[in-house]
Amino acid sequence: MAELPAFLSAQEVGSFAYLTIKDRTPQILTKAIDTLHRHKSEFFEKHGEEGVEAEKKAISLLSKLRNELQTDKPIIPLVDKHIDTDIWNQYLEYQRSLLSEGDGEPRWFFSPWLFVECYMYRRIHEAVIQSPPIHDFDVFKESKDKNFFESQESINALCTHLQQLKPARDLSESQLKDEFFKLLQISLWGNKCDLSLSGGESSSQKTSVIDSLEGLKPFILINDTESLWTLLSKCKKTAKPPVVRVDIVLDNSGFELVTDLVFADFLLSSELATEIHFHGKTIPWFVSDVTVRDFNWTVEHVKSSDQEATSACGAAWENYVKMGGWIYHDHIFWTLPHPYCAMAQVAPDLYAELQKACLVLFKGDLNYRKLVSDRKWEFTVPFHQALSGFHPAPLCSIRTLKAELQVGLQPGQAEQLSASDPHWLTTGKYGVFQFDGPL
Ligand SMILES: O=P(O)(O)OC[C@H]1O[C@](O)(CO)[C@@H](O)[C@@H]1O
Numbered sequence: 035m036a037e038l039p040a041f042l043s044a045q046e047v048g049s050f051a052y053l054t055i056k057d058r059t060p061q062i063l064t065k066a067i068d069t070l071h072r073h074k075s076e077f078f079e080k081h082g083e084e085g086v087e088a089e090k091k092a093i094s095l096l097s098k099l100r101n102e103l104q105t106d107k108p109i110i111p112l113v114d115k116h117i118d119t120d121i122w123n124q125y126l127e128y129q130r131s132l133l134s135e136g137d138g139e140p141r142w143f144f145s146p147w148l149f150v151e152c153y154m155y156r157r158i159h160e161a162v163i164q165s166p167p168i169h170d171f172d173v174f175k176e177s178k179d180k181n182f183f184e185s186q187e188s189i190n191a192l193c194t195h196l197q198q199l200k201p202a203r204d205l206s207e208s209q210l211k212d213e214f215f216k217l218l219q220i221s222l223w224g225n226k227c228d229l230s231l232s233g234g235e236s237s238s239q240k241t242s243v244i245d246s247l248e249g250l251k252p253f254i255l256i257n258d259t260e261s262l263w264t265l266l267s268k269c270k271k272t273a274k275p276p277v278v279r280v281d282i283v284l285d286n287s288g289f290e291l292v293t294d295l296v297f298a299d300f301l302l303s304s305e306l307a308t309e310i311h312f313h314g315k316t317i318p319w320f321v322s323d324v325t326v327r328d329f330n331w332t333v334e335h336v337k338s339s340d341q342e343a344t345s346a347c348g349a350a351w352e353n354y355v356k357m358g359g360w361i362y363h364d365h366i367f368w369t370l371p372h373p374y375c376a377m378a379q380v381a382p383d384l385y386a387e388l389q390k391a392c393l394v395l396f397k398g399d400l401n402y403r404k405l406v407s408d409r410k411w412e413f414t415v416p417f418h419q420a421l422s423g424f425h426p427a428p429l430c431s432i433r434t435l436k437a438e439l440q441v442g443l444q445p446g447q448a449e450q451l452s453a454s455d456p457h458w459l460t461t462g463k464y465g466v467f468q469f470d471g472p473l
């Protein structure tokens with residue numbers, strides 16, 4: 035069997051992985067430290083002196099982490115007692131076992147990028163949970179909420195658009211298909227708004243994305259949305275019992291989450307699907323990723339908007355949650371460092387859950403990296419092959435490109451892109467809808 039390509043890593047000076055570890059991650063840590071600092075008086079009001087001591091402890095743990103990273107120290111085991119601690123430490127042991135060169139220790143600028151980057155976010159969580167009574171504090175909450183508030187205008191425009199489509203079951207087949215494609219594209223471009231690429235700085239949506247869709251079409255490098263339409267139409271016809279389940283593996287909170295909820299609402303109200311299962315993170319992750327708190331907060335805030343259409347959306351969403359049309363799940367696997375080809379073995383319960391879906395949508399860049407194991411595949415390798423056996427159900431990645439990997443391109447396509455735009459892989463300017471599965 036042919037050897038698998040190497041993992042991306044920060045070893046390669048000048049690569050995007052290298053720049054992330056060298057510049058972006060220390061910046062994210064500094065911002066987290068600053069956030070804790072600014073909440074000092076709030077901690078004091080809530081918990082007295084103990085709160086201030088906890089703030090100091092969390093800050094010192096984060097400063098230590100930043101120092102380890104910047105001086106390329108060996109990756110050390112986690113010391114907290116969380117439900118995933120042992121799995122993390124076993125994975126670190128596994129990474130150690132793969133090394134034969136140097137001192138045999140996994141390091142920030144040497145080990146697989148996916149592993150060290152995930153590890154950094156897990157260490158941030160460790161610093162916070164080891165600092166009671168502020169162990170529940172989400173250092174990224176503030177910036178996630180800010181992204182939501184700064185995107186207000188786009189959110190209102192989107193919600194107005196959605197409300198105008200209702201009752202969606204009255205739309206003609208061709209209108210329905212048209213809207214399906216439109217809302218999918220909105221959800222794709224919503225993924226430009228993550229906060230980890232911008233080092234936690236604001237990255238909200240300020241213009242109306244609906245009006246920009248036509249102009250953005252040339253930036254969709256792979257567009258398998260026809261397959262999604264065919265698949266859902268077929269599921270609807272053949273489902274026995276009549277359940278059409280779509281799972282959405284969420285990415286970022288803020289504007290992107292709203293685009294996903296709007297799409298999920300459309301799927302139900304148009305009766306293209308009967309159940310939407312969302313998958314979020316159990317801990318704060320890659321700055322802007324959705325946790326259950328962000329999910330509920332977003333639904334509540336959309337509902338309490340002073341704009342009629344927006345608040346009508348929020349009310350409908352709350353009702354979907356109440357009535358079971360929308361089901362939110364979280365699982366520790368999503369915040370482990372494993373690529374998804376390991377899911378069946380590491381988290382068989384989650385794999386079995388995904389197998390129940392007619393279609394699974396994976397939002398965002400990190401999900402893509404995990405789908406294709408963060409390896410340096412040739413650009414033309416088929417997506418199915420890069421998934422390395424991960425086929426729980428028909429699936430589609432909806433991703434703007436923010437890391438140096440992409441598979442499934444036409445011969446010559448990558449070369450052409452490199453010539454016209456040397457940074458095409460990492461700026462989030464290009465996107466894909468990449469489908470895998472039988473139709
Ligand atoms: O929110 P997303 O789309 O998963 O992007 C996360 C960001 O973090 C990274 O995975 C690494 O920093 C980038 O590739 C990407 O810019």
Ligand SMILES: [Mn+2]
Pocket residue numbers: 228230285286320322323398400
């Ligand atoms: Mn993200």
